[in-house]
Amino acid sequence: MTQLSISQRAMAARPAPSYLDGLNPEQRAAVETLDGPVLMLAGAGTGKTKALTARIAHILATGAAKPWLVLAVTFTNKAAREMRERVEALIGPGAQGLSWLGTFHAMSAQMLRRNAELVGLKPNFTILDTDDQIRLLKQVIQAENIDEKRWTARHLAGLIDGWKNRALTPDKVPQDEAYGFAGGRGAKLYAIYQDRLKVLNACDFGDLLLHAITLLRSNPDVLADYQDRFRYILVDEYQDTNVAQYLWLRLLAQGRQNLCVVGDDDQSIYGWRGAEVDNILRFERDFPGAKVIKLERNYRSTPHILGAASGLISANAERLGKTLWTDLPGGEKVLVRGVWDGEAEARLVADDVEQWRRAGRPYKDAAVLVRASWQMRAFEERFIMLGLPYKVVGGPRFFERAEIRDAHAYLRLIASEDDDLAFERVVNTPKRGVGDTTVQKIATAARAAGVTLARMAQTLITTDELKGPARTGLNRFLADLERWRARARELPHTELAELILDESGYTDMLRADKSPQAAGKLDNLKELTRSMGAFDTLGAYLEHVQLVMDVDRGEDGEDTVQLMTLHAAKGLEWPLVFLPGWEEEVFPSRRALDESGQKALEEERRLGYVGLTRARESARISFAANRQIYGRWQTVLPSRFIDELPETHVEAVSDTGYFDHGAGAADSRYAAWGPMAMEAGAGFGSGYQSPGWKRAQASGGFGASRPPTIEAAAKLVAPSGASDARYGVGDRVFHDKFGYGSVTAVEGAKLSVAFDKAGEKRVIDSFVKAA
DNA sequence: TTCTTCACGCTTTTT
DNA sequence: GCGTGAAGAA
Numbered sequence: 001m002t003q004l005s006i007s008q009r010a011m012a013a014r015p016a017p018s019y020l021d022g023l024n025p026e027q028r029a030a031v032e033t034l035d036g037p038v039l040m041l042a043g044a045g046t047g048k049t050k051a052l053t054a055r056i057a058h059i060l061a062t063g064a065a066k067p068w069l070v071l072a073v074t075f076t077n078k079a080a081r082e083m084r085e086r087v088e089a090l091i092g093p094g095a096q097g098l099s100w101l102g103t104f105h106a107m108s109a110q111m112l113r114r115n116a117e118l119v120g121l122k123p124n125f126t127i128l129d130t131d132d133q134i135r136l137l138k139q140v141i142q143a144e145n146i147d148e149k150r151w152t153a154r155h156l157a158g159l160i161d162g163w164k165n166r167a168l169t170p171d172k173v174p175q176d177e178a179y180g181f182a183g184g185r186g187a188k189l190y191a192i193y194q195d196r197l198k199v200l201n202a203c204d205f206g207d208l209l210l211h212a213i214t215l216l217r218s219n220p221d222v223l224a225d226y227q228d229r230f231r232y233i234l235v236d237e238y239q240d241t242n243v244a245q246y247l248w249l250r251l252l253a254q255g256r257q258n259l260c261v262v263g264d265d266d267q268s269i270y271g272w273r274g275a276e277v278d279n280i281l282r283f284e285r286d287f288p289g290a291k292v293i294k295l296e297r298n299y300r301s302t303p304h305i306l307g308a309a310s311g312l313i314s315a316n317a318e319r320l321g322k323t324l325w326t327d328l329p330g331g332e333k334v335l336v337r338g339v340w341d342g343e344a345e346a347r348l349v350a351d352d353v354e355q356w357r358r359a360g361r362p363y364k365d366a367a368v369l370v371r372a373s374w375q376m377r378a379f380e381e382r383f384i385m386l387g388l389p390y391k392v393v394g395g396p397r398f399f400e401r402a403e404i405r406d407a408h409a410y411l412r413l414i415a416s417e418d419d420d421l422a423f424e425r426v427v428n429t430p431k432r433g434v435g436d437t438t439v440q441k442i443a444t445a446a447r448a449a450g451v452t453l454a455r456m457a458q459t460l461i462t463t464d465e466l467k468g469p470a471r472t473g474l475n476r477f478l479a480d481l482e483r484w485r486a487r488a489r490e491l492p493h494t495e496l497a498e499l500i501l502d503e504s505g506y507t508d509m510l511r512a513d514k515s516p517q518a519a520g521k522l523d524n525l526k527e528l529t530r531s532m533g534a535f536d537t538l539g540a541y542l543e544h545v546q547l548v549m550d551v552d553r554g555e556d557g558e559d560t561v562q563l564m565t566l567h568a569a570k571g572l573e574w575p576l577v578f579l580p581g582w583e584e585e586v587f588p589s590r591r592a593l594d595e596s597g598q599k600a601l602e603e604e605r606r607l608g609y610v611g612l613t614r615a616r617e618s619a620r621i622s623f624a625a626n627r628q629i630y631g632r633w634q635t636v637l638p639s640r641f642i643d644e645l646p647e648t649h650v651e652a653v654s655d656t657g658y659f660d661h662g663a664g665a666a667d668s669r670y671a672a673w674g675p676m677a678m679e680a681g682a683g684f685g686s687g688y689q690s691p692g693w694k695r696a697q698a699s700g701g702f703g704a705s706r707p708p709t710i711e712a713a714a715k716l717v718a719p720s721g722a723s724d725a726r727y728g729v730g731d732r733v734f735h736d737k738f739g740y741g742s743v744t745a746v747e748g749a750k751l752s753v754a755f756d757k758a759g760e761k762r763v764i765d766s767f768v769k770a771a
Numbered sequence: 772t773t774c775t776t777c778a779c780g781c782t783t784t785t786t
Numbered sequence: 787g788c789g790t791g792a793a794g795a796a
Binding site for chain 2: 075076077103104105106127129130204205206208209240269270272273371372373374394397428431433434435436437438469470546547548565566567568589590591592607629630
Binding site: 148149628630631632 | 787788791792
């Protein structure tokens with residue numbers, strides 16, 4: 001008798017198993033509807049994870065299936081970890097043996113390791129990350145004599161990823177798309193790249209899924225085995241699946257049709273990396289007889305927040321449609337505030353946070369969610385100035401840092417000497433006199449002889465092919481590798497890593513580095529050796545980092561304001577949420593709109609919906625009049641999304657204080673916001689429109705090198721005949737004939753102005769007189 | 772081989 | 787405005 005059936009009997013003895021406690025009728029239906037396909041449409045904050053984990057608990061506890069016969073797929077390792085923990089919390093040891101709970105990629109890798117030969121790989125294949133992928137593609141492009149400045153490896157990598165997301169092998173790439181790269185050689189390069197991967201016994205992330213599909217498609221016995229094995233299949237965040245993942249699932253689910261997918265079409269925000277909202281919109285057609293269960297009761301946010309979010313998302317056309325409701329009390333309206341510029345916005349947010357803190361609330365209950373990571377800088381600067389504790393979530397990932405990748409390359413070389421990409425990465429890091437020319441020489445010879453770089457290097461140092469420092473350096477490098485491999489047998493892998501970093505001169509190189517980042521890099525390497533300690537062997541560690549590009553650094557529990565992108569915020573929640581930068585061009589992002597038009601606009605809107613629904617008690621949107629983007633000042637307009645928020649749930653407030661023009665403004669919502677009113681034609685008083693000068697922006701404005709100041713703006717809107725209005729160097733001016741310019745010198749009433757368009761300087765009398 | 776200088780281009784991000 | 791990356795100089 002297994003432990004499972006004991007706990008099962010214990011469960012059966014009780015009328016209502018505890019994992020069903022506190023579930024509402026819809027959630028309960030989602031848990032207990034076990035036969036046939038199920039689509040759980042779960043709006044934000046409706047207890048989706050709770051229902052999903054309870055469903056797994058239910059399957060296991062009722063004995064419907066053994067844990068190893070349940071396939072549960074997520075997108076991120078974090079989600080997989082959380083799911084496992086929560087199922088364990090619900091039913092205890094019965095959850096052990098959930099060996100098929102993980103990400104699409106990890107599950108694919110698991111299948112491939114068992115049957116690697118069937119797709120032309122060896123079972124110990126390596127998994128390349130984006131960086132390896134790009135370096136390999138660069139080689140392919142060079143080998144084909146293509147201008148790599150015109151056609152970058154990064155661009156090609158993007159195309160290939162896109163094709164792989166759509167499960168397109170090189171022969172299936174549509175003609176017109178292949179023509180988009182290097183004059184029609186896109187598909188050919190893709191094919192060459194795939195050949196190179198095979199030679200290297202390597203996969204990129206897309207390959208994991210693609211090879212798994214190939215494995216299942218071309219081996220009916222393997223497919224039948226998995227179809228039979230997986231009694232129940234569960235998929236989290238179904239709205240984020242791409243075509244390849246859809247095909248993967250369809251193959252596996254075809255047998256028993258016991259597929260339960262959970263998602264929210266309104267929270268699909270990864271279209272740009274291949275996610276197809278269509279998959280969830282189409283589910284009922286793909287799986288006839290599917291039961292659709294909607295979770296609409298929200299346990300997270302106040303009615304005002306839900307109202308604002310619902311109003312916004314209702315502007316989208318392609319929706320399955322849900323109406324979130326809550327019986328939580330009213331709370332405050334969503335605040336919308338206009339500010340002068342990004343700095344003022346950061347000041348405003350920081351002030352709010354301090355007030356929140358003074359009211360006895362913790363910092364960690366507040367989050368700032370931005371559209372793009374460059375927006376974080378202003379907040380960080382302000383927070384640092386005030387000594388306000390904050391934490392950037394996401395950002396450059398630990399395992400993608402150069403020093404960590406270098407260390408890994410050394411370790412990979414110890415584990416398998418034929419890892420060419422690793423060899424190339426560190427053969428001259430730190431510098432040992434083995435430059436590009438030498439590496440090229442080795443690579444050409446290795447390719448010709450059909451051996452690995454390391455092996456060819458070994459051969460070449462015995463000949464006279466290489467001379468001087470190159471030969472000495474390479475010789476020492478190879479001898480080092482040999483010695484480390486020998487030590488690897490007796491030394492624990494953490495100590496081995498330290499030894500390698502020391503003896504290779506890598507730590508010395510960083511110590512000699514005077515740049516401020518060097519110290520951090522050394523810390524990161526320490527962190528690396530520490531995190532290796534959690535694994536028994538070097539091999540186990542490397543397998544882990546290849547798939548799980550994240551390290552559990554256990555820094556939870558710190559009381560800090562959370563600063564992150566909207567994308568990173570999905571699945572999280574806070575009582576107080578700031579949503580800055582709601583301006584056209586920024587959010588919705590102009591780039592997204594340029595690239596994918598209406599489709600992108602809807603996705604941006606969903607992003608706004610995700611942002612709003614993160615808030616439990618208070619959501620505070622803000623927008624600026626002037627924004628520094630890539631070091632250039634621009635005037636910006638409030639986001640169209642602000643207009644789409646239902647007024648009944650929104651409170652518009654001004655914090656500028658300087659430009660309160662009240663009822664005269666075009667839209668009372670922006671009443672207090674000077675520049676907007678100006679743009680809208682509300683005017684700043686009769687004197688503003690003086691002959692020849694349509695508009696004089698404050699210092700700053702278009703393309704200036706310093707931010708506009710309130711004082712300068714006030715000066716420029718001085719009453720008519722204001723020939724005495726004084727300008728400062730750097731002020732922006734606009735002239736009918738010459739367009740925008742900036743003041744380079746002031747002499748009495750004469751201004752020297754450099755006009756942007758004309759590219760020349762002109763001296764003009766004063767701002768009331770046309771030049 | 773390595774150091775220096777100029778040009779370019781720039782979201783979101785997981786595996 | 788800044789970091790990367792490629793081409794020329796030492």
